[in-house]
Amino acid sequence: MDVLVTGGAGFIGSHITHRLVSLGHRVTVIDNESTGLRSNVPAEVRYIRGDVTNPDDLDKAFEERPDAVIHIAGQVSIIRAFSNPVGDLRTNVEGTVNVLQQCVERGVKRLLYASSMSAYGNAETVPTPEDTPCSPVSYYGVTKYAGERYVHLTAARPDLPGGLAVTSFRMYNVYGPRQAVDNPYQGVLGIFLGNIIRGEPIRIYGDGKQTRDFVFIDDVVDAWVGALDNPASHGKIFNLGSGRQTSISELADLALGALGRTRADHPVLYHPERPGEQRSVQADVAYAGSVLGWTPRTRLEQGLAETVRWALRENGRENGQDSSEDSGQANGMAERAVA
Structure with missing residues (x-):
C-alpha cells in the first residue's frame, strides 16, 4: 500500500x-x-x-x-x-x-x-x-x-x-526507545530517565499515588x-494500553533502579498537582483482543530495560563517550532492571 x-x-x-x-x-x-x-x-x-x-x-x-x-x-x-x-x-x-x-x-x-x-x-x-x-x-x-x-x-x-x-x-x-529524554513536556518515563542521566532531581507533581498505564x-x-x-x-x-496500573512514585523507583540508583542517592521532589491530571488510569484492552486479536506482550520491567539501553547509548553518543564502554554500562543496568 x-x-x-x-x-x-x-x-x-x-x-x-x-x-x-x-x-x-x-x-x-x-x-x-x-x-x-x-x-x-x-x-x-x-x-x-x-x-x-x-x-x-x-x-x-x-x-x-x-x-x-x-x-x-x-x-x-x-x-x-x-x-x-x-x-x-x-x-x-x-x-x-x-x-x-x-x-x-x-x-x-x-x-x-x-x-x-x-x-x-x-x-x-x-x-x-x-x-x-x-x-x-x-x-x-x-x-x-x-x-x-x-x-x-x-x-x-x-x-x-x-x-x-x-x-x-x-x-x-506509550514509552520506549526514541522517546525524548530531554523534553520536559513529553512522556513521564522519558522525563524521569533524562533527569537521572543528567543528575537532576526527579520532580513529581501531586502525591505520586496517581496511576498511569x-x-x-x-x-x-x-x-x-x-x-x-x-x-x-x-x-x-x-x-x-498494558491493562496494568503503575503509580508515578512507583515509576520513579523503577526508573531509578534501572539506572542503578535509589532515593537514598538521587533526590525525588514532590510539588503541587498541576491542572488536567487524571487520577487513576488503566485500560481495559479486552475489545482490542476480541476484534483485532491484539494483546500487549511487553512487561513494564522488560520494556524499561530496553528503553534504558537505548537512552544510555544515545546519551553516550551525545557526550562523545566510547560506545562500547557505554553499551556495556547500559546492558548491566538493563539486566538489573529486569532482575
Whole structure:
C-alpha cells in the first residue's frame, strides 16, 4: 500500500513508519520536526518537512494520493495545552480537519487516527472500557476527543463516494526507545530517565499515588499495523494500553533502579498537582483482543530495560563517550532492571 504517516518523524510515528517499510509498504512522511527528527525516518521514505495546519504542505503530502493515512501528528503536552490552548486547538483539531479534508477531496479510503486515553478524564470505571462516557479534564483531552469525533463523523457522511473507513486508537502512556529524554513536556518515563542521566532531581507533581498505564511502543505498533488492512477494525475505537496500573512514585523507583540508583542517592521532589491530571488510569484492552486479536506482550520491567539501553547509548553518543564502554554500562543496568 501507499501510506501517508503524519508526524512520522516523531516517537510513535517513526516506529510505525519503520514497521511499514519493513513490510514492503511505500511510505510518505510529513513532520514539522517540532519534536520529531529526520534521522528517525528510513532513507527510502518520501519525506516532507511540513505542518498539518498548513494546507499547502498537506497538498504536497497528498499529491500521490495514498491508499491509507496514519494520522499521528499532534501536540501532546497537557501542560502546553493549558499555556497555549490556541496552538493546541490548531494542531489537534484544525490539523485533523485539514487531513480529513484532503482525504475527502482525494478519495482516500482508509484513515487511522491517534486518539488518547485523556478523552476519558476521571472515568468512574477503572479499568476503563471504550464505551465509557468521555469527559476530558484537560484542554489536550478535549482536542483529542474533538479530533476523534471529526474523524468518525466524517466517515459516517453519506455523500462520500466509496466511503472512508476509519479506526481510532485511544493510546495510553506509550514509552520506549526514541522517546525524548530531554523534553520536559513529553512522556513521564522519558522525563524521569533524562533527569537521572543528567543528575537532576526527579520532580513529581501531586502525591505520586496517581496511576498511569504504560504500554511499550512495539506493542502499540503491532495494533496499528495489524489494523491497517483489517476490515474488522473499520469504524471502531480501541484502547491501547498494558491493562496494568503503575503509580508515578512507583515509576520513579523503577526508573531509578534501572539506572542503578535509589532515593537514598538521587533526590525525588514532590510539588503541587498541576491542572488536567487524571487520577487513576488503566485500560481495559479486552475489545482490542476480541476484534483485532491484539494483546500487549511487553512487561513494564522488560520494556524499561530496553528503553534504558537505548537512552544510555544515545546519551553516550551525545557526550562523545566510547560506545562500547557505554553499551556495556547500559546492558548491566538493563539486566538489573529486569532482575
